[in-house]
Amino acid sequence: MENDGRRKFLGVCLAGATAAAAVAAAYPVFRYLTPKSGQTGTGKLVLSASELPEGEAKFFEYAGASAVLVRTKTGELVALSAVCTHLGCIVQWVKEKQHFLCPCHAGLFSTDGTVLSGPPPKPLVKIPLTLTEGKITIG
Amino acid sequence: MLKRLYRWVDLRIGAGEIVEKELTGYLLPRNINEWYSLGSVLLVIFVLQIVTGMLLMVYYVPDADKAFKSVTFIMNEVPYGWLIRLCHAVGSNMMVAVLILHMLSTLVMGSYKSPRELNWLTGFILLTLVQGISLTGYLAPWSQLSFWATTVATNSANAIPVIGPDLVEFLRGGKLVGAPTLGRFFALHVSVLPVVITALIGAHLFILKRTGISTPPFGASETDKPWRTDSYHYQSHPGGIPFFPNYALQDLTSICIYFAIFLAVVFFAPNLPFTPDAFVPADPFKTPAHIKPEWYFLANYQILKIFPSELLGLSVQAIAMTFLALLPLIDRSPERHPMRRPLFLICTVAGILLWIGLTVWGHFS
Numbered sequence: 452m453e454n455d456g457r458r459k460f461l462g463v464c465l466a467g468a469t470a471a472a473a474v475a476a477a478y479p480v481f482r483y484l485t486p487k488s489g490q491t492g493t494g495k496l497v498l499s500a501s502e503l504p505e506g507e508a509k510f511f512e513y514a515g516a517s518a519v520l521v522r523t524k525t526g527e528l529v530a531l532s533a534v535c536t537h538l539g540c541i542v543q544w545v546k547e548k549q550h551f552l553c554p555c556h557a558g559l560f561s562t563d564g565t566v567l568s569g570p571p572p573k574p575l576v577k578i579p580l581t582l583t584e585g586k587i588t589i590g
Numbered sequence: 591m592l593k594r595l596y597r598w599v600d601l602r603i604g605a606g607e608i609v610e611k612e613l614t615g616y617l618l619p620r621n622i623n624e625w626y627s628l629g630s631v632l633l634v635i636f637v638l639q640i641v642t643g644m645l646l647m648v649y650y651v652p653d654a655d656k657a658f659k660s661v662t663f664i665m666n667e668v669p670y671g672w673l674i675r676l677c678h679a680v681g682s683n684m685m686v687a688v689l690i691l692h693m694l695s696t697l698v699m700g701s702y703k704s705p706r707e708l709n710w711l712t713g714f715i716l717l718t719l720v721q722g723i724s725l726t727g728y729l730a731p732w733s734q735l736s737f738w739a740t741t742v743a744t745n746s747a748n749a750i751p752v753i754g755p756d757l758v759e760f761l762r763g764g765k766l767v768g769a770p771t772l773g774r775f776f777a778l779h780v781s782v783l784p785v786v787i788t789a790l791i792g793a794h795l796f797i798l799k800r801t802g803i804s805t806p807p808f809g810a811s812e813t814d815k816p817w818r819t820d821s822y823h824y825q826s827h828p829g830g831i832p833f834f835p836n837y838a839l840q841d842l843t844s845i846c847i848y849f850a851i852f853l854a855v856v857f858f859a860p861n862l863p864f865t866p867d868a869f870v871p872a873d874p875f876k877t878p879a880h881i882k883p884e885w886y887f888l889a890n891y892q893i894l895k896i897f898p899s900e901l902l903g904l905s906v907q908a909i910a911m912t913f914l915a916l917l918p919l920i921d922r923s924p925e926r927h928p929m930r931r932p933l934f935l936i937c938t939v940a941g942i943l944l945w946i947g948l949t950v951w952g953h954f955s
Contacts, residue, residue: 479669479670479673479674480645480670480674482669482670483645483648483668483669483670483671483673483674484645484648485669487667
C-alpha cells in the first residue's frame with residue numbers, strides 16, 4: 452500500500468516534469484514561428500497627391516495587408532482595404548466601370564467600399580486619410 | 591480515462607498484443623549494460639536534428655547572396671532563432687560523437703561478430719552518411735568557414751586518378767565552390783541524405799529485431815550457445831529482463847544524461863562548434879589563414895598532410911575504412927570478451943590513440 456502511494460507520487464512527479472519539459476520546448480518553437488508584431492502595425496503612410504489622377508487607383512501595402520487608394524471622377528479620395536470580405540482575395544480596380552471586382556467569386560464593390568453584388572457579406576474596410584499641401588497621409 | 595482510451599484502441603488494432611510482443615515481452619539479456627542505450631540516444635538526436643532542421647528552413651534562404659544574411663537574421667532577430675540554430679549545429683556534432691561511441695562499444699563488446707555483420711555494415715554506412723550530412727550542412731551558413739572548408743574538402747577528390755578533376759567539378763557544380771555548390775549541397779542536406787539515413791536506420795533496426803540483441807561479453811551470461819550457421823533463428827533471451835519498463839528506464843536515463851551535456855554546450859559554450867571565420871560572410875577572393883575542417887575530419891585532414899602524395903593519403907584512408915567496414919568478415923573468431931582477445935585489444939587501443947593523436951595534431955598543425 453505504501454509502495455503504491457510512492458509509485459503514484461513518483462508517477463505524478465514524472466508526469467509533471469515531462470509536462471514542464473514539453474512546455475519549455477514548445478514555447479521557444481511557438482515564439483520562433485510567431486510573426487513579428489511590428490509587421491502588422493498601423494503606421495502612417497504618406498503619398499504624393501499628384502501620383503494619382505482622377506479615376507485611377509493605387510494599390511499599396513498598409514499594416515501588413517493590401518490596401519488601395521482611389522481618386523473618383525468627382526475628385527474624392529478614398530482609402531480602402533483591398534482584401535475582399537468574402538474569402539480574403541485581393542480586389543481589382545475596373546477603371547472603365549469605376550468599381551472594384553473580386554476575381555475569386557465576382558464580388559463587386561463601389562468606390563466607397565459598399566457591396567454592389569456577389570457573395571461579400573460586408574463592405575471593404577475604410578482607412579482614414581488626410582490631405583494637406585498635396586500630401587496624402589494614410590492611417 | 592487513459593485506460594479507457596487504451597482499451598478502445600486495443601479493441602480495434604490489438605495494441606495489447608504489440609505491447610506484449612515488442613515492449614513488456616521483448617526480453618533482453620540480464621547482463622545488458624548502459625552502452626546498449628546509445629542507439630536510442632542516437633534516434634532522439636536524429637529526430638531533434640530533423641525537427642530543428644525543419645524549423646530552420648522556415649527562415650533560411652538557400653541562395654548564395656542571401657544565405658549568410660538569413661542565418662544572421664535567425665540568430666539575431668527571430669525569437670529563439672539562436673536556440674534552434676545552436677541546437678542544430680551542436681546536435682550535428684553530438685550525433686557524430688555519440689555515433690562513434692556507439693560503434694566503439696559495439697567494437698569492444700564484439701557485437702559486430704557473426705550473425706550481426708549486416709548490423710555493423712549498416713551502422714558503418716550510417717556513420718559515413720552522418721558525416722556526409724554534416725559536411726553538406728556545413729556549407730549552408732555561407733560563411734568564410736563554410737566556404738573554405740567546403741573548398742578544401744571537395745578539393746581532396748582531385749587526388750583520385752583520371753576522374754579526380756571532373757569529380758571535383760561535378761561535386762561543386764562548377765570549377766570553384768559557388769552558388770551551384772550551395773544548391774546541390776542544400777538539396778543533399780535536406781532531402782536526399784535524410785531520406786537515405788531514415789531508410790538505413792529502418793534497415794538497421796529491422797536487422798536488429800530479426801537477429802535479436804547480442805549478449806554482452808561481461809557479467810553473467812544466460813545464453814552461451816554459439817551461433818549456428820545451418821538455419822536462421824532469432825537469438826532470444828529467455829529469463830531476461832523486459833525492455834519495458836526495465837530497459838526503457840535505462841534508455842531514458844541515457845537520454846537525460848545526453849540532454850544535460852547537450853544543453854550545457856548550447857547554453858554555456860555556444861561558440862564551441864564555431865571559429866571566428868563562421869561569423870564572416872563568404873568571400874571567394876579572400877582565403878582565411880588556417881582553415882580547418884570539423885573535428886571529426888581532422889584526422890583525415892592530417893593524414894593528407896603527412897603523406898607526400900594526396901593519392902597515397904586517400905588510399906590509406908580508403909584501406910582503413912574498408913577494413914573497418916568489413917571487420918566482421920575478417921575477424922571470425924567467436925570469442926567476444928576483449929580481455930581474451932589481446933591482439934584485438936592492442937589494435938583497438940592503438941587505433942583509437944592514433945585517431946586521437948592525428949586529430950590533436952591536425953588541430954594544432
